[in-house]
Amino acid sequence: MLKLTDQRWQAIVTNDATQDGLFYYGVTSTGIFCRPSCHSRLPKRENLQLFTTPAAAMQAGYRPCKRCRPTGQAVSTAEWVTEIDQIIATHYQDKLDLDLLAQLAHGAPYYLHHVYQQQTGRTPMAALKQVRLRHATRLLRTTNLSITAIAAACGFQSAAYFSTVFKQAVHQTPREFRKKNSRTESSDC
Ligand SMILES: [Zn+2]
Structure with missing residues (x-):
């Protein structure tokens, strides 16, 4: 692995294309590696790992960036x-x-x-909404969490928005759904 010198850091900060091919940087928080010139968002310095070849970066578990294509070929x-x-x-x-x-x-x-x-x-x-609804449905069935808590736990901005989206997809309000599908005798909410 290569040392992250101030000079290399500067190359990343300024998207210096003259450094392309000399090193590659992996970002630990995303698992993706880039060329120095990549215009993707500047990562935190402490999250960087430097490599001399794309192969070394991939061996360390990084995937090539879709944007700067450090391996020279497009990610499928x-x-x-x-x-x-x-x-x-x-x-x-x-x-x-x-x-x-x-x-x-x-x-x-x-x-x-x-x-x-x-x-x-x-x-x-739409895919994101479906994932959120799937988790919400599971929570409605299996927990006594309030509608507000479920909305928050599944990434919906508010309970009202959650109810609207849920009703559109399931044709019942979350409360109705819970009543029909929950086996436990839950009190309110
Ligand atoms: Zn990149």
Whole structure:
């Protein structure tokens, strides 16, 4: 592994293309590696690991960035969609929107939306909503958490919004759903 000198850090900060090919940097928080010139969001300095070759970065478990393509070849769209699904599965509780999703997946928002829809037949935000609803449904069935708590735990901005989305998808309010599907005799909420 290569040492992160101030000079190399500067190259990353300034997207210095003259350093491309001399080293690659992996970002521990995302598991993705880039060329110095990559225009993806500047990572925290303490999250960087430097490598002399793409192979070394991949051996250490990093995946090539979709944006700067450090291996010289495009990540296949199927791989990318899998990666996007993984990000959704890990971050559905957060304030995930298309911009943040694109940032985490190292692609432009519009492009991500387009590729994802083309590959899966639905938009990334529809996929996110489905994951959130699936978790909410499970919580309604198996816990006595309040609707507000479930909404928050599943990444919905508010209980009201959660109820609206839920009703659209399930054709029952969360409360009605819980009444019909919960075996335990729950008190209120
Ligand atoms: Zn990159």
